[in-house]
Amino acid sequence: MESSQHSVNLVLLKKLAIIALVMFGFAWALVPMYRVICEATGLNQIAVADAAPMQAGAAGAQIEMTFDSMVQAGLPWRVRPLTSHLKVKTGEFIRVDYEITNASDRRMVGQAVPRYLPAAAGEYVKKLDCFCFKQQSFEPGQTKRFPVVFVVDPKMPRDISTITLAYSIFEVPGQGGL
Structure with missing residues (x-):
């Protein structure tokens, strides 16, 4: 019983780690994505x-x-x-x-x-x-x-x-x- 609980916990830990990495990657990519969107649409730019x-x-x-x-x-x-x-x-x-x-x-x-x-x-x-x-x-x-x-x-x-x-x-x- 303890072994099956341990394997369930290990699977859950891996899933949570993957989710955390995906969230971190998405947050890290937001700045360049925002810059590309602003350049493409002309948002947040000063026309000098x-x-x-x-x-x-x-x-x-x-x-x-x-x-x-x-x-x-x-x-x-x-x-x-x-x-x-x-x-x-x-x-x-x-x-x-x-x-x-x-x-x-x-x-x-x-x-x-x-x-x-x-x-x-x-x-x-x-x-x-x-x-x-x-x-x-x-x-x-x-x-x-x-x-x-x-x-x-x-x-x-x-x-x-x-x-x-x-x-x-x-x-x-x-x-x-x-």
Whole structure:
């Protein structure tokens, strides 16, 4: 009886070891698989390469741009663009500054997520520098200014004459106490 129980346990141990190895292999392969998927679909990439040819005399159509922001409900931050409205030309480099204040009495970390109206305009706004590229840490009461540097691609369809670039700011949970 003990011998049969021992062989059953040995078979179970082998199965569990194989499952653990397969899980480890899958987890190890996720990073390269993610990279391949992102390259194939264009996800999680910053399109900066297209901006360089635009700077030399490629300016074209005039676009009305509005800048806005919103903060996650309950997040004690004040976020505002220092310029709310601009007329820009496609192909020209533009800089707009945003001011963010942590109005709380504790250290907080946040992340900005851009959104565009109309949504189709998003693929034609090429950001070169943006506070949305990484998480931002603020001490209690701290105010910071951040540039957003971008160019509107001259290939943008002519039927898009106005663009709203707005940022939604969210707290990054578990990061404030670092």
